[in-house]
Amino acid sequence: MTSIHGGSIRKVVVACDAGMGSSVMLASQLRRELRGAPVIVEHHSIATIPDDADVVLCQLGLAGRARAGAPGSVVVGFRMFLGDPAVARVVAAVKQGGVVFGTPGS
Template sequence: MASIDSKDIHKIIVACDAGMGSSVMLASQLRKQLKGQQIQVEHTPVNSIPADADVVVCHAGLAARAKVTAPDKVLISFQLFIGDPAVTKLVNTIKNGGTVDA
């Protein structure tokens, strides 16, 4: 299982199928919640996750595809676009320090 220390997270990618809808919404929420943390949050289609991503966040239904395109990344999957516990946990770990694992 990939894992990363919260202080080594510089770029989070929110991946979705088209990079058009839900990922855009979640990325904007994350950006707001992580304001002041020196972490870049971007949204991209799941098949073009950039190599310098530290953490990939995607819907559970896309996790298998994300694992193929970014096999060595820490992958957080969620079910709810707004207020998912996995995403809340990621934000809290970044804010409080700790290890984020897939």
């Protein structure tokens, strides 16, 4: 899947590989930002992304692995754990409507 409307997003997964804790912080921040929206935010390793994830947020370098492991999800890669525009676009789409586009690439 390459895009999804913000109103259709029910589960966002923040996926990581290194286990450094930054992705857990991002998931916690997203929970706060999306409080009140009908969206579940979870944190998983890149190898255990659940099948029901609508959007997967991961570091840009992990996007290919995330797409392979979650072919039915929109995968959005980001560069920075905090303050990245790609993450802000997902939050805005959920809150205000709009389309979330997946990160292109293999």
